[in-house]
Amino acid sequence: xEKFEPNFRPTVRPDLPFRxxxxxxxxxxxxxxxxxxxxxTAAYIWALCDGNHTIxxxxxxxxxxxxxxxxxxxxxxxxxxEKFRTLNLLxxx
Amino acid sequence: xxxxxIQVGAAEVSLECNHPVAAGVEASxxxxxxxxxxxxxxxxxxxxxQNGRLILFRQKRPTHRNRQSVRIIYALExxxxxxxIEQNKTMLKLHGAALSxxxxxxxxCGAPSTGKTxxxxxxxxxxxxxxxxxxxxxxxxRQIIPFPRNLIIKPHLRDRVTIPNGLPVFRLxxxxxxxxxxxxxxxxxxxxxxxxxxxxxxxxxxxxxNEQPGFDLQPMARYxxxxxxxxxxxxxxxxxxxxxxxxxxxLNSCPVYSLKISSPLELPATEQQALMEQLTRIHQHD
Numbered sequence: 355x356e357k358f359e360p361n362f363r364p365t366v367r368p369d370l371p372f373r374x375x376x377x378x379x380x381x382x383x384x385x386x387x388x389x390x391x392x393x394x395t396a397a398y399i400w401a402l403c404d405g406n407h408t409i410x411x412x413x414x415x416x417x418x419x420x421x422x423x424x425x426x427x428x429x430x431x432x433x434x435x436e437k438f439r440t441l442n443l444l445x446x447x
Numbered sequence: 448x449x450x451x452x453i454q455v456g457a458a459e460v461s462l463e464c465n466h467p468v469a470a471g472v473e474a475s476x477x478x479x480x481x482x483x484x485x486x487x488x489x490x491x492x493x494x495x496x497q498n499g500r501l502i503l504f505r506q507k508r509p510t511h512r513n514r515q516s517v518r519i520i521y522a523l524e525x526x527x528x529x530x531x532i533e534q535n536k537t538m539l540k541l542h543g544a545a546l547s548x549x550x551x552x553x554x555x556c557g558a559p560s561t562g563k564t565x566x567x568x569x570x571x572x573x574x575x576x577x578x579x580x581x582x583x584x585x586x587x588x589r590q591i592i593p594f595p596r597n598l599i600i601k602p603h604l605r606d607r608v609t610i611p612n613g614l615p616v617f618r619l620x621x622x623x624x625x626x627x628x629x630x631x632x633x634x635x636x637x638x639x640x641x642x643x644x645x646x647x648x649x650x651x652x653x654x655x656x657n658e659q660p661g662f663d664l665q666p667m668a669r670y671x672x673x674x675x676x677x678x679x680x681x682x683x684x685x686x687x688x689x690x691x692x693x694x695x696x697x698l699n700s701c702p703v704y705s706l707k708i709s710s711p712l713e714l715p716a717t718e719q720q721a722l723m724e725q726l727t728r729i730h731q732h733d
Contacts, residue, residue, distance in 0.1 A: 371688065373695040378670030382691050389677055391670040 357432060358409045364435050365405035365446045372400060381443065390441065395420070399434045403444070409435065448493075452484035453477050453527060456584055456592040456645075458534030460527050461488035468494050468501065471516045474615070476524050476597040478633045479640050490530050494519060517615050531594070532582060532681065538592060539585040539693060540681030545578035545593075546570045551730050552591040552646035554583045555706075556679040557654030559622050564598055565711040566654070568608060571638030573723045578641050580634065582681065589697060590645035597631040607712045608632065649730035650702050651676065657707040661718060664706050664725050672703030702729055 358364070366372075372381050379397035381390040392400055395416070402412045409431060416427040423430070438444050449469060451462045461484055464472055472494075473481060493504040501519045503511040503526075511522040532540055543556035544563040548570075555563050567580050577595050584592040600608060601621070614630050621627045634640045653667065653675050676694060708714075714722065 371691070373691060375669040375673065375695060376699050377668050380670065380673050380691070380695065382688075389674065391674045393668065393670055397670070 358435060360410040361408045363405050363408050363446070364403040364412075364438065364444055366400060366403045366438065366443055367445045370443060372397075383443070386442075388441075390443070395430060396434050396437075399431060400438070403435065403438065405446070450484045450487060451481045452488055453480045453531070454482070455480070455531045455594045456535045456538060456586065458531045459488040460490040460492065460530050461486075462492045462494075462523070462527075463487070464494035465496065468496075468516050468519070471520045471615075472523075474631075474633075475520050476599075476631050477527065478597055479595045479635055480642060490534075492523060492527070494523070517617070521617060528582070528596070532584075535584055535592070537587060539690065539697075541583040541585070541676070542581070542679045542681060543583040544580045545583040545591045546575045547578055547591070547641060547646040548575045548727050550646055551649040551727075552578060553650045553652060553726065553729070554585075554591065554648065555652050555654055556583075556675065558656075560601075560603065561654040561656045562708055562711050563654060564600070565604060565607070566708070567598065567634075568637050569711045569714075569719060570723065570726075571634065573719070574638070575723075576639045576641045577634045577637075578646060585648060585697070586645060587693070588645075589648045589700065591648055592645050593641040593643060595634050595640045595642060597633050598637075600630040600632050602627055602629075603710075604712075605630070607710075608637075611636075648697070648701055650704060650726075651698075652704045652706050652726070652729075655705060655707045657709045660709045660714070662706060662708040662711075662714065662722050664704055664722070667703045667705045669698045669703055673698055704729060 370381050370383055372379055378394050379392045399412055413428050413431045448463045448465050453460050495502050500512050500514055501516055502509050503519050503523055505526060511519055513519050541556060543554050544567045545554050546567060555566055557563050564580055567577055571577055578591050579594040580598050581596060582594050584594055586592055610630050616628050618626050619629050
């Protein structure tokens with residue numbers, strides 16, 4: 355897994371519509387006709403990948419807002435952002 | 448010649464044919480949906496006998512010729528189904544059974560042979576009302592539009608339901624490409640059928656085959672349900688922004704469940720009862 359720099363500001367592609375569900379969300383990529391369904395944490399991280407938040411901000415936000423988080427938030431954020439990157443959903447990598 | 452009309456949602460077709468084909472039409476997959484009419488609909492079918500052959504016309508154009516009425520009716524059925532689905536342009540179409548209980552509608556989606564038809568039969572036997580066994584149509588108000596075609600009884604169900612004598616056999620291809628013998632049974636044989644009024648959707652249940660006897664009904668995350676729902680759309684190629692928004696609204700307003708189940712009709716009576724009770728409570732839990 356690639357480790358992003360803590361000050362890296364992931365930014366999701368602006369052309370991807372995100373729709374929020376009550377326990378997650380969905381992203382539809384019209385260019386590849388691919389649907390991505392995101393669980394609660396991934397949807398939360400997606401919303402913070404707006405270019406204004408660093409990786410460190412996102413990890414801190416998860417620590418603050420998700421009580422009893424089952425996995426290590428740092429790992430979770432890196433894995434999720436890495437997944438966004440490999441799926442070509444980010445604009446700044 | 449008598450004229451029959453079939454109406455599903457905003458769609459309407461009519462059919463004109465002579466005896467003895469009329470008897471076959473009345474026993475076709477549309478038996479619960481046929482109504483006598485005096486004037487043809489916008490889309491009109493006729494079946495005529497010419498030189499010992501039956502000819503099926505759609506809008507005065509011949510589409511099929513055959514000596515066997517079973518073949519002609521089979522061709523008619525698929526064309527009419529396509530017309531009814533195509534004409535309901537503004538509706539979401541899902542592969543799935545739809546049933547209602549006390550005016551609460553539920554859609555049961557699942558791969559072939561996961562028990563949709565068996566569950567429809569069981570539910571009807573327990574007082575539920577059939578809305579559809581194959582195509583679930585949803586309007587933009589999140590209401591299920593009834594489309595109660597006949598139940599297609601595949602070989603694995605033949606020993607579990609009583610098939611009236613003399614019913615024609617239809618040979619269809621199953622999903623693996625093998626030819627199977629099926630019977631079309633009127634849903635009215637098993638219980639009540641809704642042929643007209645839309646019913647509000649209160650839950651979506653995804654069926655999964657359980658190899659162990661029994662069942663397990665569990666709430667499912669909406670995001671996981673979204674993915675499954677897309678897989679069961681009738682025409683996935685036409686999905687656009689409008690439909691994505693519609694599906695999101697749908698899933699945010701209606702609970703989604705997974706149901707792992709062995710053959711519903713083979714469950715012991717106590718488990719069948721427990722299953723139906725759990726299903727009726729779904730909308731109360733949301």
